[in-house]
Amino acid sequence: MPALKKRLPLAATWPLVAWGLCCFCACRAGSPAAGESRRIRVQGSGLEMVYVQSGEFFMGSERGWTDEKPVRRVVLSHGFWLGRTEVTQGLWKAVMGGNPAHFRKGDDYPVEQVGWNDCQEFIRNLNRLTEKAFRLPSEAEWEYACRAGSQDDFPADLDACAWYDLNSAQSTHTVGRKRPNAFGLHDMLGNVWEWCADGYDPHFYSRSPLEDPVAPAAGLHRVDRGGAWGYGADIVRPSRRDGSGPDYRINLLGLRLAASRL
Numbered sequence: 001m002p003a004l005k006k007r008l009p010l011a012a013t014w015p016l017v018a019w020g021l022c023c024f025c026a027c028r029a030g031s032p033a034a035g036e037s038r039r040i041r042v043q044g045s046g047l048e049m050v051y052v053q054s055g056e057f058f059m060g061s062e063r064g065w066t067d068e069k070p071v072r073r074v075v076l077s078h079g080f081w082l083g084r085t086e087v088t089q090g091l092w093k094a095v096m097g098g099n100p101a102h103f104r105k106g107d108d109y110p111v112e113q114v115g116w117n118d119c120q121e122f123i124r125n126l127n128r129l130t131e132k133a134f135r136l137p138s139e140a141e142w143e144y145a146c147r148a149g150s151q152d153d154f155p156a157d158l159d160a161c162a163w164y165d166l167n168s169a170q171s172t173h174t175v176g177r178k179r180p181n182a183f184g185l186h187d188m189l190g191n192v193w194e195w196c197a198d199g200y201d202p203h204f205y206s207r208s209p210l211e212d213p214v215a216p217a218a219g220l221h222r223v224d225r226g227g228a229w230g231y232g233a234d235i236v237r238p239s240r241r242d243g244s245g246p247d248y249r250i251n252l253l254g255l256r257l258a259a260s261r262l
């Protein structure tokens, strides 16, 4: 007599099927979870990157300057990694071998007095050392990450989350000491302005694509964002835009790193 094959009841197989599907999907997707972080060591220094998921938001402000209008719904179709803090003087020294900062109070202070072109050289060297593909964030990525789900154009709790003219004692401060935003990012507002990848075009919002907008890095100026220790609450805002020449260096302006993948 042939052996009878014992079969599980159909209902009993569903948990196994579901578990298998979950594993299959997770392996195929391979995408990090929102807020996941990774530390990267670089020649005795390092940095921490936080994963920001794709999404959409209203970019700009009807209460802001003319270059912040029109407000439009922007889609970021891919998640990306962003530095938990501004680039520190310690990391800059580890990569470049020197420290251009004005406020040399410690390795955990943000680097400043770095031009947009200096930042490109820094990123090239960093990528060679780490075999990764760091870059500056786009302006849209920066504002999306700064807002972290908020549409508040004038944050009421600026003292808690930013170094600006009323609490900075006219200096930069150690990165990461102020309260992080909802994405876990520190000092997006204040401390130092942060270079973005885009060229600065005051009319860009009127004609930019609504999905993954990036203004070409051309023309006289590049975008910097977030305000700094020497500015007031009218400037230290998520949607405030500024443009500076690519070789402009000042003790109010630094950078934060981004990467599409790590």
Ligand SMILES: [Ca+2]
Binding pocket: 086, 187, 188, 189, 190, 191, 192, 193, 194, 226, 227
């Ligand atoms: Ca900042």
